Amino acid sequence: MTDTLADLLDLAWQRLALGVADRNAPARYPVLATLGADGWPAARTVVLRAAQRIAGVLEIHTDTRSAKVASLHADPRAEIVIWDPAVALQMRLRAEVAVLTGSAAAPAWADVPDVARGNYGSLPAPGTPIPTPLAYEKAGEAGRFAVLRAQIVAIDLLHIGPAHRRARFRRADGWTGEWLAP
Amino acid sequence: MTDTLADLLDLAWQRLALGVADRNAPARYPVLATLGADGWPAARTVVLRAAQRIAGVLEIHTDTRSAKVASLHADPRAEIVIWDPAVALQMRLRAEVAVLTGSAAAPAWADVPDVARGNYGSLPAPGTPIPTPLAYEKAGEAGRFAVLRAQIVAIDLLHIGPAHRRARFRRADGWTGEWLAP
Numbered sequence: 001m002t003d004t005l006a007d008l009l010d011l012a013w014q015r016l017a018l019g020v021a022d023r024n025a026p027a028r029y030p031v032l033a034t035l036g037a038d039g040w041p042a043a044r045t046v047v048l049r050a051a052q053r054i055a056g057v058l059e060i061h062t063d064t065r066s067a068k069v070a071s072l073h074a075d076p077r078a079e080i081v082i083w084d085p086a087v088a089l090q091m092r093l094r095a096e097v098a099v100l101t102g103s104a105a106a107p108a109w110a111d112v113p114d115v116a117r118g119n120y121g122s123l124p125a126p127g128t129p130i131p132t133p134l135a136y137e138k139a140g141e142a143g144r145f146a147v148l149r150a151q152i153v154a155i156d157l158l159h160i161g162p163a164h165r166r167a168r169f170r171r172a173d174g175w176t177g178e179w180l181a182p
Numbered sequence: 183m184t185d186t187l188a189d190l191l192d193l194a195w196q197r198l199a200l201g202v203a204d205r206n207a208p209a210r211y212p213v214l215a216t217l218g219a220d221g222w223p224a225a226r227t228v229v230l231r232a233a234q235r236i237a238g239v240l241e242i243h244t245d246t247r248s249a250k251v252a253s254l255h256a257d258p259r260a261e262i263v264i265w266d267p268a269v270a271l272q273m274r275l276r277a278e279v280a281v282l283t284g285s286a287a288a289p290a291w292a293d294v295p296d297v298a299r300g301n302y303g304s305l306p307a308p309g310t311p312i313p314t315p316l317a318y319e320k321a322g323e324a325g326r327f328a329v330l331r332a333q334i335v336a337i338d339l340l341h342i343g344p345a346h347r348r349a350r351f352r353r354a355d356g357w358t359g360e361w362l363a364p
Binding site for chain 2: 002003029031033034035036039040041042043044045077078079081083090092094122123124125126127128129130131132133134135136163165166167178179180181182
């Protein structure tokens with residue numbers, strides 16, 4: 001299943017698709033690493049909302065006032081990491097991330113269930129100090145909803161097994177890939 | 183269990199300790215995010231080897247020739263992220279990472295089982311292109327073994343529940359902590 005470059009890349013996209021479809025799949029919860037506005041690397045768990053192989057795109061939803069949006073406005077470069085224990089596969093996806101808001105985010109907002117909309121509009125803004133743990137409100141607000149559209153430029157896959165296999169694929173090469181020492 | 187700042191911080195350290203002790207615990211496999219040598223953010227899954235609460239230190243083992251060592255030599259700033267689904271806790275640990283090698287790494291090397299030593303000395307070096315997937319050797323070598331000693335400077339905890347709770351703790355404040363809007 002991971003003996004050829006094509007098989008390995010197929011496996012990764014299968015697992016990404018499963019992450020979108022199944023809330024219990026490991027690829028549902030990638031880590032998104034960015035360059036923090038204060039110069040530190042910053043990384044946090046996110047929820048994978050779309051994986052489009054032909055376009056080479058992943059999508060994540062967030063609040064426009066989150067620190068990751070500020071980071072990505074300042075520098076769109078990111079790495080998305082998933083460890084999928086069910087198939088012993090680490091996926092590292094280097095991407096340039098566009099922040100879509102307003103009308104560009106409206107189709108995705110229309111698909112967000114009412115019960116989940118409160119995640120995009122809490123008051124005060126995410127990361128604001130508050131006096132007690134529940135001193136905030138959830139108030140769904142389309143104007144605070146953003147789609148992070150990650151255009152993948154490279155994929156580094158590491159399959160752990162009796163013998164490890166690692167390969168890197170680049171958009172610029174048409175995703176043909178090459179093997180790397182693990 | 184997460185109603186007070188002290189309880190929340192206790193929970194995080196309990197889960198980190200479990201990650202060191204139990205290879206099946208979620209905290210066994212953090213993501214380490216750094217500033218890549220090429221300017222991109224870089225993140226990868228690592229194995230948690232030590233968690234020392236009093237010192238505020240986490241430890242990870244790696245190959246001296248890995249890209250993360252080059253990154254950390256250039257800039258020691260890092261963020262370590264763990265999503266622990268068993269307790270619905272996200273841990274983000276901002277740290278400055280020292281790379282220990284040679285005699286400084288010798289005590290840790292002495293504790294690495296023979297069967298695992300091959301992970302610290304593969305030839306060619308990790309990330310080198312190779313013609314076929316298994317065109318590399320594992321050759322354990324103390325001189326290629328490094329301990330990444332992460333001195334934590336801040337901890338951001340997010341507990342997911344019927345109501346989410348988020349808090350930030352800083353070494354500079356003696357880890358007293360403050361609540362944040364999630």
